[in-house]
Amino acid sequence: MGVAYPDVLEFAGSDRRKHMASGQADGQEKVPVIQVKDLYKVYRMGDTKVYALNGVDFTIYRGEFCAITGPSGSGKSTLLNMLAGLEHPSRGEIVIAGKHIEKLNEKQLVTFRRERVGFIFQSYNLIGTMNALENVALPLSFRGIGKAARNVKAKQYLKLVGLERLAGNMPNQMSGGQQQRVGIARALVVGPQIIFADEPTGNLDSKTTMEVLRLMQKIVREQNQTLVMVTHDNNLAGYADRIFKIIDGKIVHIEENHRKVQTEDPETAREDGETAVSPEQTDNGGTDGRGETEEKTEGGEGEK
Ligand SMILES: Nc1ncnc2c1ncn2[C@@H]1O[C@H](COP(=O)(O)OP(=O)(O)OP(=O)(O)O)[C@@H](O)[C@H]1O
Ligand SMILES: [Mg+2]
Numbered sequence: 001m002g003v004a005y006p007d008v009l010e011f012a013g014s015d016r017r018k019h020m021a022s023g024q025a026d027g028q029e030k031v032p033v034i035q036v037k038d039l040y041k042v043y044r045m046g047d048t049k050v051y052a053l054n055g056v057d058f059t060i061y062r063g064e065f066c067a068i069t070g071p072s073g074s075g076k077s078t079l080l081n082m083l084a085g086l087e088h089p090s091r092g093e094i095v096i097a098g099k100h101i102e103k104l105n106e107k108q109l110v111t112f113r114r115e116r117v118g119f120i121f122q123s124y125n126l127i128g129t130m131n132a133l134e135n136v137a138l139p140l141s142f143r144g145i146g147k148a149a150r151n152v153k154a155k156q157y158l159k160l161v162g163l164e165r166l167a168g169n170m171p172n173q174m175s176g177g178q179q180q181r182v183g184i185a186r187a188l189v190v191g192p193q194i195i196f197a198d199e200p201t202g203n204l205d206s207k208t209t210m211e212v213l214r215l216m217q218k219i220v221r222e223q224n225q226t227l228v229m230v231t232h233d234n235n236l237a238g239y240a241d242r243i244f245k246i247i248d249g250k251i252v253h254i255e256e257n258h259r260k261v262q263t264e265d266p267e268t269a270r271e272d273g274e275t276a277v278s279p280e281q282t283d284n285g286g287t288d289g290r291g292e293t294e295e296k297t298e299g300g301e302g303e304k
Contacts, residue, residue, distance in 0.1 A: 030062070031063075032062075032095075033060055033096065034083060034096050034194065034228070035058075035094075036056055036059070036083070036094055037094075037095075038055055038057060039082065039089050039091070040053055041053040041090050052078040052249055053082070053089070053092075054248065054250050056246075056249070058254065062193075062226055063225070064226055065226075065239065066226075066227070067229050067230075067236065067240035067242070067243045067244065068228065068229070068230045068231075068244045068246060069233075069234065069243060069245050070245055074246045074247050079230075080198050080230050083196060083228065084113065085113050097116065114142055114190075116194060117193070117194050118190065118196070119195075119197075120180075120197035120198070120200045121197075122200060124171070125183065128171050128172065130170075132158060132163060132170075132171075133158060136185045136189050137153070140154065140190065153189060154167075154185070157185035157186075160188075161184055162181065163182060177204050177212065180201065181212065183200075191225075194227075197230065200216070200231075201236065217239050239260055240257055240260060241257055242256055243257055
């Protein structure tokens with residue numbers, strides 16, 4: 001699919017464009033966006049305590065794509081939900097764009113999520129009684145944007161994910177991959193600073209998974225947003241700039257992913273203004289699709 005791109009960028013906030021080329025480019029100042037300090041989440045199950053998060057520290061920078069991997073039950077979703085302000089930690093600090101979100105009350109958290117965060121779920125969570133366009137436009141109505149402007153912007157984002165022609169389809173009239181792309185458009189339409197994705201391709205076939213992954217990687221890179229994605233799949237983690245491995249509620253290491261799977265050269269992409277996504281672009285020379293990684297730290301990354 002090849003879709004127009006720069007016009008959509010205009011909608012995402014022009015200030016973001018000044019910071020192109022993202023936090024991981026050499027020699028460029030890294031701007032911390034998410035800072036986690038000594039984070040714990042303890043669930044009580046009768047007499048026993050489950051340490052879903054058992055002392056977690058890290059920093060994520062603007063423009064980064066971070067993958068959180070680990071076995072089932074290791075605390076990945078718990079961590080993501082806490083970063084997104086969906087659950088309160090038992091102890092510790094979460095500073096997002098300079099704000100301590102562990103100190104916010106429910107009402108403040110609702111505002112925080114609306115203004116800063118996009119969330120992509122494995123199960124899409126589209127509203128079944130709304131068509132694709134209405135689903136994408138929904139977050140804009142929460143921001144008080146009028147219907148005409150909402151629809152224009154929602155159409156731009158549907159186009160971005162290659163689904164403009166399905167704007168009038170209801171969720172049950174779309175494939176899983178198409179619904180997932182609607183979910184991505186909905187998460188991105190408000191130009192959130194940070195996008196959290198929990199197993200965003202968990203229900204998709206491998207080809208659609210690669211398309212969705214490349215699309216997310218590209219959009220986030222172009223708009224210098226920050227993407228935090230939970231996945232148990234090492235191939236998918238291969239798209240990330242850094243890979244966080246979590247076991248039993250602890251981050252056991254953080255890898256710099258030097259040979260991450262690329263969509264295409266960012267310079268070329270900006271010049272030709274396309275998000276062309278073709279299957280050939282997944283090829284990173286065989287192996288497991290992840291390339292070489294380098295273990296950076298153990299037990300969390302120190303503060304800058
Ligand atoms: N609401 C809850 N009450 C009690 N225990 C919970 C609750 N939510 C999660 N847990 C426990 O916390 C631990 C971490 O769960 P979490 O959902 O974060 O795992 P995960 O890494 O996302 O796993 P998966 O890959 O299967 O989605 C698990 O042991 C789980 O049973
Ligand atoms: Mg989970």
